[in-house]
Amino acid sequence: MRQRWHPLARLLAALLLVGSALARAEPLEELALQAALPVDGMATGNLSGLARCGDGAFWAVSDREDDRLYRLQPAAQQWQAEAQAFVAPPPPPSALPWGLRVGKRLLAPLRGGALDFEGLSCDALGNRYLLSESEVAVLALPAAAPPHWLALPPQLLRQARARGLLLHFNALLEGLAVQSDGQRLWLAAERESRGLLAVQRSGESWRCAGNGCVLLAQGGRAQRPLDSPGSPPQALDFTALSWHAGRLYSLERLQHRICRRDPHSGAAQRCWSFAAAALAPERRYDTPYGMAEALWLDDGAAWIGLDNNGAANAAGERRPVILQLAAPAGGWNGRG
Template identity: 40%
Template sequence: MISEKPVNNMPLGNLSGISYCHHQWLGISDKDDKYIYQLVEKSSYYEARKISLPPIPKLNDLGSSFTAEQPEVFEGQGNLDFEAIVCDKEGSLYLVSESTNQILKVSNGFSQANWLILPNNLIYEAKKANLLRHFNAKFEGLAVDGEITKLWLVAERDSRGIILLEKVNDQWVCEDCVLLSEHLMRSSPKLLGSKRLPLDFSDAFYYQGKLFTLERLQHQICRRNSHNAQLEKCWQFEDSVLSDEKFRYGAYSFGQAEALWLNDDEVWIGIDNNNMYRNDGEYRPIIYRFKAPNSGWLD
């Protein structure tokens, strides 16, 4: 670990996604539909500065070809439940809405918002593969390639899965798009009680032709084949964030890593504390920064 820094001034907390976009850190909260946040790094913390989202089109105004489901939300949670944020080389942002299983594109310097028109068969194919069948266990992460011709959606749990959409003739296509669907139980780390819980995904990141998944229960980052989601290698961060009792959240059994971003040299992992206090009294979301493996991410 290089550093662990709390995030100041996210009034609703729940850091659910981070991305480094055009020389600035950006973050989102799954409890906030009105803002994204510029995360300005200081010596011992990140300062969250609000950036207002433009008006967001209503889902029911987009016609019969639009495949959104009715939003499902917790009391006090943002209606759209944004869970991931990525950007393209032109500066447009892409936000995943877990409650609707849709992707919001924010462009033109944060001044315009539109829902991507996803394939009509996406939800059908996902549910046929036993994905997206449980409340609050739907699309949790998003990764895109550099040209925005491919995007990967990760379904959180019960079952967890990976879906690949490709752009053909300027339209997103779901053809044999479910790369992975699995419902597996594993024990949480010993320091979190060794409880049997479902494996999950909480974010994804595309880097150098590979797909990296954030696997929350097992406190690890895994590299996968981006074409078929086959597992290639994993790196654990359990010892770094759990070995010191002060970094733990009482008797909480689940992991809380929600956000992932990496480059050649380092990786950043965002913690959604879900309004819980850490054992040392810290109540703000946390961003951990780690060195990359000595042999690199592709070895």
Template identity: 30%
Template sequence: MRLKSVFAAASVCLATAACLTAAGPAVAHSSYGNACSSAVSLAGFSDVLDKTSYDGTYVGNLSALARDRDGALVALSDRSSLFRLDAKTLRPKGVVALADESGGALDSEGVVVDRDGTRLVTSETEPSVRRYSRDGRLLGRLPVPASLQVAPAGRATANGTFEGLTLLPDGRTLVASMEYALSGDSAGIVRLQTWRRHGTQWRLGAQYAYRADDGLGVPEITATPDGRLLVLERGFTSGVGNTIRLHLADLRHATDTSGIENLTGHKSVRLAKKTPLADLVDCPTLGATAKQPQPNPLLDNIEGMAVTGHDHHTGRLNVLLVSDDNQNTAQTTRFYRLTVRLPRQGGA
């Protein structure tokens, strides 16, 4: 199948996995000249996988990204498919189907590649975090607090649970983000649940609270090399389009909220420290087009994010985003390559 490709590439690639290249020569742009903000620049975008199929599986509905241990990319579809992508071309190299304990489909939203190569995958149906082998065999399931379950079992709303998943650099702490607030919590306050590794087991750890901007949810989180979190916030208004913002969260000094039932009016609760990095509406379009109204034609339903490179001299990160097209003709599967400069980490 002929793949549609729209591509704008940077002339400098700090890490091989961050360089998006479509078939044929790339168009060169300054790595840091296409500013979205003082901290974030758009290095390029690619629609190479939009409305394509691979090995009989639709390549779309992409809700999460991660780097595999060999440098390839892992892209998760919320329709229970897990793709391996070539880090340079973004073209699929393989796909495996995922299923729950009964062989049923997942509403799969977040993915982490663990240090042994196993895949940790969230489903927002219950919600759940399951472990899979590289070939898609179900290996186990992590415990989830009762309060985070979808009502009436818990206090979460349907389609508003585990969207983001990331492993901190210590390799021992897993973090999942709820998309929206629990019933009884203030609007915009989302819970971040952690697990700690004990030998071969994952046990429930601390829980933290993060405040999303008004009207937005949290579709993805990704750990930075210094242990902070990049947080993607997203919203959609019919006839207007998407709002996509990138923030930095620091969990140090935040209150462990695992024992607090309702986060409303608790003045003693310290939220995760939040630092705005960019509103993607301010990014250059680089010639992008949209199939539906958008405040910037570059934007779409962005859900996946991964750090693909780190320049130790400058501290800049290469960050890859992907949009979920919902298998909708009015939406686009689009990859975005950002260069992100993080503010210095404050003292302990």
């Protein structure tokens, strides 16, 4: 006769299994810092997007400026930013609820940047793409044509909100990655809840990829690395995406990590920490929040842009800073 477990015994066994799994969990590999250089020449700072395009140059965008990109040049002990102006056409009609539309209109005159560009990516032809958080839209800057807004599918916003994404002011879209051939793009919903969305090119317009626009919707809270025990947990987030060598990577500001993710499901495959580099005493900011908002990867390194909102770190640096971190042993696509 098979024995029946008492409910308390089953609970105790489950707790022991969870504790055993946690005990076996390995800490994330720390990425080694190669350089931490400020960016000079961005008039308003607020570096919110970073990409290395077909010309080999790095480009950056500020969420406080609607009419320019910055071409970055390495210089002694810093990066030098050179502005390149463009004129964005009027954005498409917004499907956001009235309250979210009014909130961003009231904030824009106070902070600048009505379009609130929070992501930057490039395809292999050198076309650049800018993510507007306030409009939940993507502006294309073609290499040889005027700027235009992509015709994203209307169900993108409906499906996202039905899954608990894009519900809160200033917590909308925060990351963008474009497939090298320009045929597919991924969008990251920032927080409360966070998520990954994907659309596929269909002629001159776009459609939801696969079985729907939403690949991943995820709630939850966590503490920052190195915070003292008992510190209040905060909402998990995504703040940037990068597409490299056929894989999708997410920048996760709160947890100070980069994760390789399945491009079809959004599931995390492997993660690396940059907490030791970003939270070194001389690079800390007097804030409970992370600053990492821009990401670009290649075979040898990851570049992470810090959007410091003009605040000084412990060393007194008020300019935006880019952290250059060595790729892990075995490469980004190795092991797992």
